[in-house]
Amino acid sequence: MAGVSVADERTEILSAQRNDDSFETLWDELEWRGLIHVSTDAGALSELLEGDPFTYYCGFDPTAPSLHLGNLVQLLVLRRLQLKGHKPLGLVGGSTGLIGDPRPTAERTLNSRDTVAEWVTRLQGQVTRFLSTEGENAVRLVNNLDWTAPLSAIDFLREVGKHFRVGTMLKKDAVAARLNSDEGISYTEFSYQILQGYDFLELYRQYDCRLQSGGSDQWGNLTSGTDLIRKVEGQAAHAIGTPLITNSDGSKFGKSEGNAIWLDPEMCSPYTFYQFWLNQADADVIARLKVFTFLSRAEIEEYERQVAEEPFKRAAQKRLALEVTALVHGAAAAQGAIDASEALFGRGDLAALDEATLRGAISELPQAAGSVGAPLAELLAESGLVASRGEARRAIKQGGVYVNNAPVDDEDRVISGDDLLHGRYAVLRRGKKALAGFTA
Missing domain, CATH: 3.10.290.10 (RNA-binding S4 domain)
Structure with a gap:
């Protein structure tokens, strides 16, 4: 795509994306793609998605300088709802990033305020690459530091903390896992779910936000928000938990030799990124096409046939690698990764590769x-x-x-x-x- 600016290329990619009209409802398509693991009332959610435009959100904590593949799942869910006409909020957690969501095994190392602020800016830039910033339902970026920083500890405990029951909080999966570990859990991380619940309440108040999406491992945090809105405002709000994506052998998806697959090209080169998708197993590739691409049901079912009848051609893997690399890094970078793959094995000109592509290929x-x-x-x-x-x-x-x-x-x-x-x-x-x- 020589001569096409990065902004124009991004606009072109977003313009080409469509939900599949072969499904009766968006909810049906989300279920078929394997994007719904747990939710509040499914019937009510399906009606909500088919109704008038409403505001919804997903939060991303700046605990690293880049988003990764798990975050990409959420971004694509946000995009599918935006294509339906609904209004996304992209929350990058300037306050929750200072605390850290409890991990199952050990306490997080707290980053400095300056580091978190820098990462907030970086992640906001990444969020806007995957969602339209134009039109009546353009994505709006929000930062929870804006409403938590002015609160005193006394105000927070009086106005928010009083609505949470410790017994319920102890039952949340992440908290329970940490309580049973050698590390235990600090009061700081224990309080994380209150902060996330308060985010949803504030977004409900400010934007009439009705839905939050996140990974199913966040379900306790998601429902802390729906419960808080019900208790404080007397209104129903919704949550969707997407499945944690794993490989067919049960191993964790999105890990390469112990390192996350980042969306930042400086942390994971487009060549490395492309190779990750190209190397997906036959048993996994169709599920990946459903989640990570906008290919239609008919196209994906044709690839499913090819995997079954002609697996040696690896047509599904090649299409998956092309689609997702172009989505994240652009069509030019995707083609560069393909050219590098060819050139490394003598089927192309190594000297013709640009330095960044060659460096990424050699690093592998x-x-x-x-x-x-x-x-x-x-x-x-x-x-x-x-x-x-x-x-x-x-x-x-x-x-x-x-x-x-x-x-x-x-x-x-x-x-x-x-x-x-x-x-x-x-x-x-x-x-x-x-x-x-x-x-x-």
Whole structure:
């Protein structure tokens, strides 16, 4: 998409998104896509979604400098409701981010106020990339620090805390898990659910907000808000809990060698992001297409057929990787990731890759550490492409070693400055598929 600005490309992506009109209601589509794990009254929610435009929200805490795949699920739920004509609020928690939602196992490390404020700004920018900022139902950003900072501790306890029962709070899943752990739970994190409940009450008062969405592991926090609105205002409010997405083998989704898949390209390169989706198992890929893309039911069912009948083509994985990478990083970055995948294995020109794409691709490979002038045989052994320098020399002699996809036949070959792409990088290959990266 040469010549197209990032803003224009984002507008084009949002403009192409549609809910699937083959479903009788939006609720039906959300259920088919596997986006509803738990909710308040399903019948009332379905009617609400089909009725006049209303305001709804989801909260994102700045406990890291970027959102991740779990947050992307919520952003796409927000977007689907926005496409229906409803009015989203994107809450980035400047106050709850200072506290931290209780984790099941251990207390969070509290970040400084300056760090949290910086991360609030970063996350707000990410939220607006996935929701339309134009029209009568444009997304509005809110920060819960705006209504919690002016409250004194006495006012908070009198006006909000009195509506919460400790016995009920102790039964919340996250709290119960921590109480039974060696770490226990601090009063600070114990109070988190009161803060989130108060958020919903304030948004109800300020914007007539009627619905909150979040992960099902947040259900206790979600219902703290609906209960508070009922007690204080005497009105019904709703909540939707999306399922925690796991792999078919039961392992946690969205983890790559222990690291979250972040939406920030500096924390997870578009190439790494693309490869994550491309490597989804056959047993998982259709569920991923339902949740993370706007492909229609008919298109997804066709991919389901292809997975069953022609799994070796990996057509569903390729489409999934393309769609989600373009959604998050843009079509140009998605194509760059595809080009890099091709080029690494000799089916494209490595020199044609831009530096950021090449750097992201090489970062995923085993690494050979050294400097200009290092013997190639030594680098091959160090990277693990061969077991020893002797084996490396034999592989070179047999014609099975490549530098930047060019075959090598000199057993004494060294890495020279001419080998360095963008002045820093080289790709080493043995055979057709064994790759390593070299960075000067």
